[in-house]
Amino acid sequence: MKALLFSIALTTATLSAQAQHLYELTAPSTPKVIHRGHLQLGGSNPSGDNIDVNSYYMSINGTPTIPVMGEFHYCRYPEAQWEEEICKMKAGGITVIPTYIFWALHEEEEGVFNWEGNRNLRRFVQLCQKHHMPVIVRIGPFCHGEIRNGGLPDWLFAKPLEVRSNDVNYLKYVKRLYEQIACQLEGLYFKDNGPVIGCQIENEHQHSAAPWAITYPGEDPDHTTATYDASITMVGVSVQDKAITRAELGNIHMRTLKKMAEEAGIITPLYTATGWGNAAVIGNEALPVTAAYTYPFWAKPGMSPFCRFKNIQLEPDYSPVRYQTDQFPSFCAEMGVGIQMIYKRRPVVPAQSAEALMVRTLGSGANGIGYYMYHGGSTPKQKGGITSFQDEPMGMPKISYDFQAPIGEFGLEGKMFRNLRLLHSFLADFSHLLAPMEVVLPDNYRQITPDNRKDLRYCARIKDNSGFLFMVNYQDHDTARITQGDLALKLNLQGETLRIPAQGTIQLLKDESVILPFNLPMGALTLKYATAQLLMKLDDRGTEHYIFFAPEGMSPQYLFNPATTRGKHLFTPQPGLNSTFRVTGRNGKSILVTTLTRQQALNSSKVHGKLLITHATVLPGETDIHLLSMDQPQADYILYPSRAGWKKQTTRVQPVTPAYTYQKVGARRLTVHFPDSVAAPQVQEYFLEIDYTGDVAMAFMQNLLVQDHFYYGEPWTIGLKRYREQLKQEDLSFYFRPLKEKAPFLMDLPKQAVPDFSKGSVCRINRVRIIPQYKIKVD
Template sequence: MKKYIIVAISIIFSSTAQSQKVYELDTNVPEVEIHQKLKLGGINPKEQKISVNNYYMSVDNKPVIPVVAEFHFSRYPKKYWDESIRKIKAGGVNVIATYVFWNLHEEKENIFDWKGDKDLRYFLALCRKNDIEAIVRIGPFCHGEIRNGGLPDWLLGRPLNIRSNDPVYLKYVERLYNEIGKQLKGLYYKDGGPVIGIQIENEYQHSAAPWGLTYPGQPLEMTASERDMNVTQEGVGIANTVNPYSQLGNDHMKILKSLSQAAGMDVPLYTATGWGNAAIVPDESIPVTAAYAYPFWTPKRDYSPFFLYKDMHRFPDYSPVRYIPTDYPAFSAELGSGIMSVYTRRPIAVHKSFDALINRCLGSGANGIGYYMYHGGSTPKGKSSYMSDEAYGLPKISYDFQAPIGEYGQIREGFHRLKLLHFFVQDYGELLAPMTTVLPQDAANLKPENISSLRYAVRKKGNSGFVFLNNFQDDTTMVAQKNIRLKIKTGQNTIMIPETRSFDLDSGENVIFPYNLDLNGFQLNYATAQLLAKDDELTEPYYIFFSPSGIKSEFSFPSNTTIENLQGITTDKNSKSTIVSCNEAVNEFKVKAAGKVIRILVISKEMALKIYRIKINGKRHFIFSDAVVLENDKNIQLLSDRNHNFDIQIYPKTAIIPKTAFGSLKKLDHAETFSSYKISLPQTMLSVESKQISERKWALNLPNSLPKYVNDAYLTVKYTGDTAMGFMDGELVTDEFYKGIPWQIGLRKFVTGKPKEMVFYFRPMQKNASYLIDLQPYPESIPDFENKKEFLSVNGFTINAQYTTDLSF
């Protein structure tokens, strides 16, 4: 196999511009070698074919980059699954991954429970209804911060050795798989169903969870085969120790796969968590990778390497690995979009890290991206114990994970930031997936502690490609990059980005710039704007870009190109090119040549973060709004936090005036580029009556019901302390570990139509608490203890409505 070439970089200081830096990258390197040897793939009844080579996945021979979101159905109320699936899809995700936790479904031996919130089959039917695919993670070991990592308590008392080829253990696994197979029957890809993948086991011979049956003060006993105990670690990490039983581990994975297939699980994709020397099924599974920037299982905060570009196809994260990396595509399946808290450690996941991490992974050659978690939830209580990983000190109920979609379905900053990249890979994955990674010479020498050097990479095929830049690093602040230019050498030409000026890259931001890109027959030399979406199937195709924060966008076309200004731009021609400069928050222009025309819309990043993709009468459109926009059968559902009045803008413009199910809709006439409307819903005043019972205990009266135009009511609890718990009818229903972030609780699941009281109990923060190290970057979150050893302050309860209506076109 040919070696990949890491090319030289030179930083050229211009004599004509003060401190201007030109970063040079030569992309004349061999293309990645692609071969087909993996025993994966499948066909559905429509004769659509999924296939996988050593570099990317294809659907009907078209390269794709799947976007996978982890959402645990059993941690969320069944009656809201449909809404959550639609939220996930609105975020630009096309695959949902979900665990099947053995101990939730067989808490008592021989009694399987698939009813209510455990109804796996119904959940997958909703995935099919919403046209989103699924990967089912069947265990038997899952982890997922569930008690025993998903293994039932009673398994410890059986005469067998877990996670091994012990025949008695394998009999129990076979029975579990057969039960799961019954739930999945008829829902596989081959049947026209959503299930395209099965994950076998989890972090096998790498990591384990502690048994929940533990005595206080006792060292944790891990849920691993006894032979693997010495090489088993807590959490995800690098594993340099060679396991003398690695071949037995691979054999075990093969047996598990054969058992799953015997249970009917016949799918195009089988995956295995392959990081840190974990076992896989060689040539028959995709070894997926992980990256957690804010782990709770490490003793302190530290800088992660996951914001530095590398060649992930050759050097996966958490290497060494047990397989030859170049034989498999680089699929990142557990990218830490958030993190859990444990009692002793409470890392705060910065949402700017989410898209920075994806930028870095895509720029490093990843051809699949997946999140753990994308949607939080609440761990259900078992019949005889809490089912959360209590031995590790997790909350007993909350599994919020600081995720893009929260424990109660809250849409957060990370959801919007990630959406920009998801739309990009959905529309341009066919171009990006076959592209080779090219790195500057100093890439391998950069350290996370280096906050001043420019971090960048190129994905290229032939003479075209994308430049990736990232200026984010966890647990520190990067230096803003000022007055920089890029010099990209291709086999065809040398491109200066930008041609004459320079640009700045703000601290904490990341960008992707195209060069030598074909836009429906038009040559785009480069753009200092980021591609977002397109519709190139129209007579007059259009392309949507956004201007990154702090960057004035410009486009370079060949000099013979004609530009028609529709809004916001200026043009400048020279002998080599036509330069289009974008001057406003919304810019639109047409590009014309040889009787052809395309339209380009360039919006601010602020506006781009409000984008949603919809269909109106079968045609693609985009809605921009502060409200969350969800497709709901043939209608569009809108969710607006706090505001009962809000606007929507539709692109391209439509002559159809929608109707709203509640309130009123008014057409706004001032818009030139969009069809714009103001929606006004009835305002509701939700109040909360609180009563202090003692220094640590409060009682609140909840609303009896919510109006039809209110989707949920979010209770915000502001306090400074250690932990907080919420009870209804004496039962613990919600809890939280203090992190300096207001605690938000969705109330709709607790509203019954009758008067209900929720009782809160708060514990004071201790002056010597170990988790204060995680709050140090946020000094306002740490109280002034003065001469006291503990501190508790409950600062109030507020409640806000989430308004909703459906639009019909």
């Protein structure tokens, strides 16, 4: 067998001579121990589907899986547009939607609950069910989510009770809330064949809190905690460095809340609780979930540890934690691939940061990933339309909750949407392989500090000699990273030494993050390695067709085990649509392999079992596909397999010319007149784009604030569908505040976004336009 692998099994001396930078990993001699049956989690439904959780991963119907969770707050988005946003999330690779149920939004007035309109939880969950999207409900009672009081109603502040404790008066109100939620979700739980598979109890208990909205300028705010927890309260997600003196009360409170939820009827196979920062947990009855933010607004800018590989199950981010880590899978459910802006801090998150964070997290052993937020929104106002539900004491915008999310406040793709979709596509087809694989780290991984630009950041996940290599050459807040070249990796596996590549070297460009397979079973064949990243697998008329893409700066090479092939076993294709090759196994069965360019992969999604490549946003229906195209009444696409094969196709609709006018009133005011905003059938939505330079921008209708925006160097783009009827009657009115030279957030802005202050503060409206977004059907 070793003789057949002549180009793979090499001596250490030969390896060192061929590679300037040789990096090595050694697989464990014994397999990872996985504990089963100790967690009070999981369940089945009448259709025979079941969910199970062991100490390392989750299984659905016996198959290991890595869920991809994307937070979307139904109450922060117009009800009429929920369905299309759920479909966009599904097209982005999201497989579970978590959503907060903000108590304050549903019970503004004590004893009067509102479950209508944008607060219609039941309708939102039913739409998720229609599109086969599982849901995790985050029932609080405390949520935060940058909502006023963290979601606790204002009127609760006036009561003689201790919030977030087992105070009987507090629990009386929580019981009523839980009973209301249970009523809304009746018949929609997994046990009823519904989509609600999970429930989060409370949030960040004994870790973080929100300021009560009643405060005074210059005063240290009160926080939404029990008095006995006041000294340990934190703002935001971070490492807890204070001793929690009443930890037992926190654990008791969490168990009490879970029992109350179940008694109310909120019964799900999965329960979760905040796991980071020594937060209170619920023993073996709930999954402790973790978080990571590379650009937090609540901390000083600086290189984070979240682009360095480690064993994230045993060393969770924001440790220490309050649970036995080897007894639970690592569910990284609050990954900050974007971030909300506050007035004093406006960190701008690059797309590469999101991709690097998630490649690092998967490589480090995460077996559940989730994003906060995946879909942005707009926070509603309180009754009367004046006071915001947003957490204003923290410096939030009064309405905007865009979060620089993969899908933004008005449903447009964020800059990291496609970077993350690369990973989601991979997980959709291969997480059953990845989930059981254990983490293998280099010996020096603890010495690779955030400012280390010399040593390669890498690790592997391995099971039975098969696995994936993970590499990251990105570090947040680092402007001095360089390309790492002349790289080779040596894997010491059980009975085999594998060199990647077999001959020569590879390079990892600055800011790139990659995942490379080795000893990958592909039908009856074994791929020894590829210097290309796996994207998805298709059924191509009965033949398995594997789609890879070439990382920037890396030449693709595929080496198959000669013992499993008939004929050629080494392939070096040129990336692109003409790169497909066929490999035939010893049993006569063959597979197909195509290597896309990275840009083609970024434009790729899998819809209804087919590969769709397009620059447009993909909006899949139950049986059809539409493309959303900004400002262009046509869209190019490739749909494979199809009769057209790899040939580019173009679909068109009739163009429209929006009839609008606008008027500037001085440097700070603007009105936009667009009465004919009712969309033609081919128009999905109109977007108002305002390119301005200033500090804060505000939009008004009916003399009330309806949207706001903190300047960070990019145009303000507002979806107009939600204002369609109002625009028939009145104009949108805007007010802009000037940007000052001593603004506290200038350090966060890109250099090109900071204007010349030589003539004083700056307030400019540079351009105003309305852009149609076309909806075009794919044949």
